[in-house]
Amino acid sequence: MADLQWREKVKRITNVAESGQHVPEQAKSFGMGCFYIFFVLIILLFLFLLIGFIQKGHYIAASIVGLLCLGGIIIIRRIINADQLPK
Numbered sequence: 001m002a003d004l005q006w007r008e009k010v011k012r013i014t015n016v017a018e019s020g021q022h023v024p025e026q027a028k029s030f031g032m033g034c035f036y037i038f039f040v041l042i043i044l045l046f047l048f049l050l051i052g053f054i055q056k057g058h059y060i061a062a063s064i065v066g067l068l069c070l071g072g073i074i075i076i077r078r079i080i081n082a083d084q085l086p087k
Helices: 002-019 025-056 059-081
Strands: none
Touching: 025 059
């Protein structure tokens, strides 16, 4: 009997998590803000690595880090400019 109650609770939690209707808007914006801050910090780290590699003359590593940094900038711009993320 307890197993069936546990399954129903898990089903309800899964439905709420998939629909996202019961998550407050403030929590959603806080989560996206944390995501943006984390992503910007990673891009800044890549920029510092890029500058360091160029100063030391490691141009192959600098080009790889530069491509990663450029890819991160493109991804974050697409996320910010997206009207609504696909489901």
